[in-house]
Amino acid sequence: MNAAVDPDPSPPEAPAVVLGAGYAGLAVAQGIRRRSRQRIPVVLVDRNPVHVLRTQLYEVGKLAATGEDTDPWVVPLAETLEGSAVEFRQGSVEQVDLAQRSVTLDSGTVRFRALVIGLGNVAAYYGVPGAAANTHQVYRLSGAKKFAGELREVERASGTLSGERRPRIVIVGGGSTGTELAAEIATTDWRPIAGAGARPPEVVLVTGALPFLAGFPSSVVDRARRALVRAGVTIVAGWNVARVDPGRVTLEDGTVLACAAAVWCAGLEAPPPVRALPVPHGRAGRVAVEPTLEVPGHPGTFVVGDAAEVRDPRTGALVPSTAQAALAEARVAARNLVARWNGAPLAPFVYQERGVVVALGLGQAAGALRKVPIWGSPAAVLKRIVQRDYAHAVERGEPPTLI
Ligand SMILES: Cc1cc2nc3c(=O)[nH]c(=O)nc-3n(C[C@H](O)[C@H](O)[C@H](O)COP(=O)(O)OP(=O)(O)OC[C@H]3O[C@@H](n4cnc5c(N)ncnc54)[C@H](O)[C@@H]3O)c2cc1C
Structure with a gap:
């Protein structure tokens, strides 16, 4: 656990390279600089020149209202990295060669002496026919923007529907993202965005074979279920999605849900460059790391x-x-990389969850803070404050925290 990093085959002056400027990668890059007292050179790679505030991407009502303006959901990396001496390199990671200590980007190659991979995840479609092609997703900024634009169009056109009909939005996946998205769409007042004739969408949440909000405390599950029902969301449980066609989601029991749009919130997996690594993998292609967060054998x-x-x-x-x-x-x-660089002992990662809060629309939320249930507007305010403080810390280049 305490051998220094062997500089071969990378050049001795090669930097520590961090792949991905998301929640993990950005914090690691800045942490290495701070902990090494600016001695270790750090190159941070991302395909985007911005840090995306991904935990807010379910707020499609707000995105729809602001149109193309996504400023509230991003922090320019140039701003947050100013003065940190972290070098930013824009590029899409195509391949990581651990033996040669090099990373192939669409914009060239980067050599490293030490490496941190923080490339996040991508939507997992589990081979469901038509799911990737015919559903939206809010896991990425581009996806959330596209879906918000479509929702606005669907809502604008809703005034032309006959009788009492309303556009139906099907959300697949009963985890926190699907729940927050369903509540957001069902409680947004679409009229200022889509016009006075807009009719509110009918929201159907397909939770599949997994329990609704699996893994969350029962107090959160109960409150979230009640809030969704109050907001008019229909929860369809028990059957997974068998296929998705344009305007149609078919469940395994043969139920067909016609819809104006479908959104996939049913799961995530490691992105291709991570899945391709010849190292031990866990669920959904994630790298099964040592307690020190190092890759076994590397x-x-x-x-x-x-x-x-x-x-x-x-x-x-x-x-x-x-x-x-x-x-x-x-x-x-960050601590362990600096230790490895200097030949010092590494420490294990021990996780202490501070809390969870699920947004439920209309300024309401449900969650648990250090296992104590919180709900209603105090929970929603807490979530808002935590997200705002995180964004401010990132903007100022300070060490961020989040509950
Ligand atoms: C709608 C939504 C709400 C959420 N709410 C919460 C919440 O309330 N609380 C909470 O704790 N978590 C929440 N999460 C989960 C949280 O967003 C993720 O766990 C977190 O983003 C993980 O951080 P990360 O750094 O691993 O990945 P990310 O933040 O996704 O960062 C990955 C980075 O890698 C870059 N990247 C990926 N592939 C490549 C490539 N090939 N080349 C170059 N760059 C690449 C991306 O551009 C991105 O900047 C939410 C997620 C979603 C989608």
Whole structure:
């Protein structure tokens, strides 16, 4: 655990390279600079020149209202990295060669002496026919923007529907993203966005074979279910989606849900460059890392955030794929990379969840803070404050935290 990084075959002056400027990667890059007292050179790679505030992407009503303006959901990396001496390199990661210590980007090659992979995840479609082609997703900024634009169009056209008909939006996936999205769409007042004739959408949440909000405390599950029902959301449970065609979601029991738009919130998997690594993988292609967050057999290479499968060494339980966990992992990965660089001992990652809060629309939320239930507007205000403080810390280049 305490051998220094062997500089071969990378040049001795090669930097520590961090792939992905999301919650985990950005915090690691800045953490390495701080912890090494600016001695370790750091190159941060991302395909976008902005840090995306991904935890807010369910707010499609707001996105629809602001049109093309996504400023509230991004922080320019030039702003947050100013003065940190972290070098930013824009490019899409195509391949990581751990043996040669090099990363192939669409814009060239980067050599590294130590590496942190924080490339997040992508939607997993589980081979469901038509799902990738015929559904939207809000996992990425581009997807959320596109869906918000479509919703606006669907709502504008809703005034032309006959009788009492309303446009139906089907959301697939009863986890926190699907729940927050369903509540958001069902409670947004679409009239100022889509015109006085707009009719509110009918929202159907397909939770599939998994329990609704699986893994959340029962107090959160109960409150969220009640809030969705109050907002007029129909919850369809028990059957997974069998196929998706344009304007039609078919369940395994043969039920056909005609819809104006469908959104896939049913799951995530590691992105292709992570899946392709010849290292131990856990669920959904995530890299099964050591307790120190290092890749087994590759000292000096770490995986953090949603791309990593991390187990709590005390309980053996999987650490959740959340921004909160990503930030906690980032602190330990930065510490351990500096230790590895200097030949010092590494420390294990131990996860302490502070809380969870699920937004339920209309300024309401439900959650648990250090296992104590919180709900209603105090929970929603807390979530808003935590997100705002995170964004402010990122803008100022300070160490961010998040519950
Ligand atoms: C709608 C929504 C709401 C959420 N709400 C919460 C919440 O309330 N609380 C919470 O804790 N978590 C929440 N999460 C989960 C949280 O967003 C993720 O766990 C978190 O983003 C993981 O951080 P990460 O750094 O691993 O990945 P990301 O933040 O996704 O960052 C990955 C980075 O890698 C870059 N990248 C990916 N592939 C490539 C490539 N090939 N080349 C170059 N760059 C690449 C991306 O551009 C991105 O900047 C939410 C997620 C969603 C989608």
